[in-house]
Amino acid sequence: MLMRAVIFDLDGTLAETSGDLIAAANRCFADLGLGALLDPQEDAATAMHGARAMLRLGLSRVGEVDEADVDRQYPRLLAYYEEEIDRHSTLFPGAMEAVAELRRLGHPVAICTNKPEALAEKLLDRLGVRGDFACLIGADTLAMRKPDPECLRETVRRAGGDPAHCVLVGDTETDRITARAAGVPSILVRFGPNGHRTADLHPEALIGHYDELVAAVQALG
Incomplete structure (x- = not known):
């Protein structure tokens, strides 16, 4: 059969995996001098929609989202995530x-x-x-x-x-x-x-x- x-x-x-994903996104925001824009609990669902979704959500909290900024931060987020992919x-x-x-x-x-x-x-x-x-x-x-x-x-x-x-x-x-x-x-x-x-x-x-x-x-x- x-x-x-x-x-x-x-x-x-x-x-x-949301904790490690959000931590990587927040490192990107910190590099931009914006602090931690995503909350590990409140924004966990967004993490399940991928790196770009997290970047868009975080950047939307400090102004209009420019897709060029998302594109620039995307590889940085992936690199940060790979560094500590299984911490949480x-x-x-x-x-x-x-x-x-x-x-x-x-x-x-x-x-x-x-x-x-x-x-x-x-x-x-x-x-x-x-x-x-x-x-x-x-x-x-x-x-x-x-x-x-x-x-x-x-x-x-x-x-x-x-x-x-x-x-x-x-x-x-x-x-x-x-x-x-x-x-x-x-x-x-x-x-x-x-x-x-x-x-x-x-x-x-x-x-x-x-x-x-x-x-x-x-x-x-």
């Missing part, structure tokens, strides 16, 4: 136990993230779990990124699965749109920085803890 491939988003889904970041409880059970049952398991590939690889290595996933596709691995459904499809192919027979586990509207565009179901998490918003996206399933994931995958048929 063909087992459904289970593809995970990374930031906000497998791991809580942790895997969500039960995540790797769920991954292990899915693999035991024969499900191909992989990651499709909008984090740059090298940073995603480094983070997973630091967290000690890279070897648990068949492959990883990041924001710059292909010519496109989520929500383009081809990113998801190619992840499934590289993991050895069937792109028409997979599920995307995520935490944002981007993940929901990606799965819908690919014609496959999504499972969104209720925890993490975006957890309070995921029910409004009406995915095929919601989970409040990773101990619910295997049953949710099996329920999809």
Whole structure:
């Protein structure tokens, strides 16, 4: 029997990474003499939308946002983030136990993230779990990124699965749109920085803890 491939988003889904992301953004703002413009708790959800989203939010608090300023700070933010990529970041409880059970049952398991590939690889290595996933596709691995459904499809192919027979586990509207565009179901998490918003996206399933994931995958048929 063909087992459904289970593809995970990374930031906000497998791991809580907002603290390190916001710390990197605030270092950029400090370099500009602006101080810490983002709050690690209040702005955690914005961190899940990427470096440019954090830069835009912070700069909007001190004036109009100039995209040229965002472009200049973007590589600096990534460099700062890489320096301390796992100072605060942790895997969500039960995540790797769920991954292990899915693999035991024969499900191909992989990651499709909008984090740059090298940073995603480094983070997973630091967290000690890279070897648990068949492959990883990041924001710059292909010519496109989520929500383009081809990113998801190619992840499934590289993991050895069937792109028409997979599920995307995520935490944002981007993940929901990606799965819908690919014609496959999504499972969104209720925890993490975006957890309070995921029910409004009406995915095929919601989970409040990773101990619910295997049953949710099996329920999809």
